[in-house]
Amino acid sequence: MKMTGSQIVVECLKKQNVDKIFGYPGGAVIPLFDSLYDEDQIDIIVPAHEQGASHAADGYARATGKIGVVVATSGPGATNLITGIATAYMDSVPMVAITGNVPNVLLGKDSFQEVDIVGMTMPVTKHNYRVTDVNQIEDVFEEAFDFAKSGRPGPVLIDITKDAFIRDCDFNGKGESRVQKAETHLPLDEIVKTINEAKKPMIFTGGGVVLSGADDELYTFAKKIGAPVAQSLMGKSSYPSDDELSTGMVGMHGTKGSNMAFTHCDLLIVCGARFSDRVTGNPKEFAKHAKIIQIDIDPAEINKNIATTLHAMGDIKEILSKLNKAVPEKDHHEWIAEVNKWKAEDIEQLSATHVPKEILETTADAMGEDTAIVTDVGQHQIWTAQYYHFKKHNKFLTSGGLGTMGYGLGAAIGAQVGMPNGKVVHVTGDGSFRMNMNEMATAVRYNLPIITVLMDNNTLGMVRQWQTLFYESRWSETNLPQLDFTGIANCYGYFTKKVTTVEEYKVALNEAMDSNKPALIHCVIDTDAMVLPIVPPGKPLNKIIMDRN
Numbered sequence: 001m002k003m004t005g006s007q008i009v010v011e012c013l014k015k016q017n018v019d020k021i022f023g024y025p026g027g028a029v030i031p032l033f034d035s036l037y038d039e040d041q042i043d044i045i046v047p048a049h050e051q052g053a054s055h056a057a058d059g060y061a062r063a064t065g066k067i068g069v070v071v072a073t074s075g076p077g078a079t080n081l082i083t084g085i086a087t088a089y090m091d092s093v094p095m096v097a098i099t100g101n102v103p104n105v106l107l108g109k110d111s112f113q114e115v116d117i118v119g120m121t122m123p124v125t126k127h128n129y130r131v132t133d134v135n136q137i138e139d140v141f142e143e144a145f146d147f148a149k150s151g152r153p154g155p156v157l158i159d160i161t162k163d164a165f166i167r168d169c170d171f172n173g174k175g176e177s178r179v180q181k182a183e184t185h186l187p188l189d190e191i192v193k194t195i196n197e198a199k200k201p202m203i204f205t206g207g208g209v210v211l212s213g214a215d216d217e218l219y220t221f222a223k224k225i226g227a228p229v230a231q232s233l234m235g236k237s238s239y240p241s242d243d244e245l246s247t248g249m250v251g252m253h254g255t256k257g258s259n260m261a262f263t264h265c266d267l268l269i270v271c272g273a274r275f276s277d278r279v280t281g282n283p284k285e286f287a288k289h290a291k292i293i294q295i296d297i298d299p300a301e302i303n304k305n306i307a308t309t310l311h312a313m314g315d316i317k318e319i320l321s322k323l324n325k326a327v328p329e330k331d332h333h334e335w336i337a338e339v340n341k342w343k344a345e346d347i348e349q350l351s352a353t354h355v356p357k358e359i360l361e362t363t364a365d366a367m368g369e370d371t372a373i374v375t376d377v378g379q380h381q382i383w384t385a386q387y388y389h390f391k392k393h394n395k396f397l398t399s400g401g402l403g404t405m406g407y408g409l410g411a412a413i414g415a416q417v418g419m420p421n422g423k424v425v426h427v428t429g430d431g432s433f434r435m436n437m438n439e440m441a442t443a444v445r446y447n448l449p450i451i452t453v454l455m456d457n458n459t460l461g462m463v464r465q466w467q468t469l470f471y472e473s474r475w476s477e478t479n480l481p482q483l484d485f486t487g488i489a490n491c492y493g494y495f496t497k498k499v500t501t502v503e504e505y506k507v508a509l510n511e512a513m514d515s516n517k518p519a520l521i522h523c524v525i526d527t528d529a530m531v532l533p534i535v536p537p538g539k540p541l542n543k544i545i546m547d548r549n
């Protein structure tokens with residue numbers, strides 16, 4: 001059957017079971033939006049800005065496990081996607097970005113709204129395509145969805161020239177989803193032997209556990225081998241925060257429990273984490289008494305940042321369930337007691353009264369399992385990781401790899417679109433919220449009852465903290481002028497409340513939930529509240545600063 005390129009794109013999306021896309025119209029994609037006009041199987045969510053759309057596609061993917069799809073026009077529409085694509089790339093989020101481009105004959109002539117988006121996104125996509133011939137579309141879509149989801153997930157970009165959208169050709173009905181299974185390499189006997197010999201084992205989990213949906217298998221594994229579990233920022237929701245084996249985050253803002261346990265353990269089993277510099281501190285000193293077993297789906301991660309003793313490759317869920325059948329049941333009570341002594345210092349430190357902490361604990365108490373917690377970037381992000389009590393199967397959406405301020409509201413929109421009956425809480429700072437608060441228009445337009453908890457410290461808090469600790473309190477350009485955030489949000493049609501105490505916050509949170517509207521709770525917090533503990537950049541993990549004195 002003959003179809004135009006844009007009709008074929010729509011058919012390919014349907015074959016891939018795509019029913020929501022985030023997109024913004026413009027000249028080069030008018031044909032595509034025209035083909036979507038009468039399409040009732042695909043909903044289009046139009047953001048205020050393409051950056052918001054790219055974060056929304058990312059948030060949708062992280063909240064649902066499906067591929068997020070974003071569409072933008074050529075030139076500025078396409079370049080506005082780049083931060084969102086790079087954010088997804090760094091955190092291994094499956095996404096397909098579709099951009100229009102100028103007609104083939106105008107390529108390379110600095111035509112109106114022409115950019116080489118394929119060249120620009122090459123380093124931040126798993127793969128990308130320029131489609132100039134309508135006959136290529138079916139094959140490209142089939143392969144692109146396959147790439148986005150197979151192995152280690154990530155973003156793929158398809159740039160289609162306007163003439164390829166308009167021309168027609170035969171549609172063959174390809175484009176079905178056929179995600180390729182990752183191959184497994186598992187030296188089972190050696191791993192079991194190493195676990196058996198360990199006296200001080202430690203588990204370290206990252207975003208890979210979340211991506212593979214392996215949290216139940218991880219839980220069983222930890223209990224069986226009796227090892228404490230530390231998480232990276234991306235792995236925060238992979239293990240229940242209040243479980244006795246959890247030691248919390250490791251690395252720059254890690255707990256004393258995790259950081260000291262890494263320093264002293266004799267075996268470190270790493271599941272889906274990539275040893276970023278924020279985790280390792282000084283890599284020469286990192287877990288230097290330990291054998292390291294690394295489990296990852298991506299061969300490129302093995303021995304990339306830290307040399308390992310043994311490795312397994314493949315889907316973590318599958319590997320952990322195989323290991324669970326083979327590993328011995330162990331009880332390391334002496335080691336656990338040693339770790340618990342360090343943990344006790346954390347409990348003392350982390351239980352010091354602290355408004356952000358109480359706000360986050362109050363929020364966690366009010367939310368159930370079916371909740372996505374989305375952050376921006378800064379102190380509020382790390383406080384959320386530290387103090388929000390993640391329940392089993394909670395979703396934690398945060399820009400861990402790229403650290404993108406302005407990620408939060410767009411991602412929260414995508415999460416709420418993907419979980420219409422779930423709760424979405426967006427925790428942000430006054431700097432981050434300023435970046436993309438225009439997306440309040442989108443939350444109102446689609447009636448998405450996201451609750452934004454704005455921690456307003458009148459400063460770019462995380463940068464100020466570094467200036468205080470490492471630059472002799474020279475607060476260069478980090479103060480932020482007051483803004484009437486509730487006034488602004490009111491104009492968009494939000495439910496709003498400004499609070500200065502935790503008691504007021506509790507009331508406001510209940511009112512926000514009852515309003516069933518997009519809501520902003522503006523929390524005034526102390527300018528000098530700090531994220532502690534902190535390991536100074538480049539220092540070994542045991543050089544942890546627990547308090548300001």
Ligand SMILES: Cc1ncc(C[n+]2csc(CCOP(=O)(O)OP(=O)(O)O)c2C)c(N)n1
Nearest residue numbers: 378379380403405429430431432460461462
């Ligand atoms: C797009 C972007 N620009 C700059 C930075 C550098 N940066 C990291 S944290 C931070 C401050 C964030 O301030 P705010 O959102 O108010 O959060 P707070 O730290 O106060 O909680 C800055 C500027 C960044 N991560 N992303």
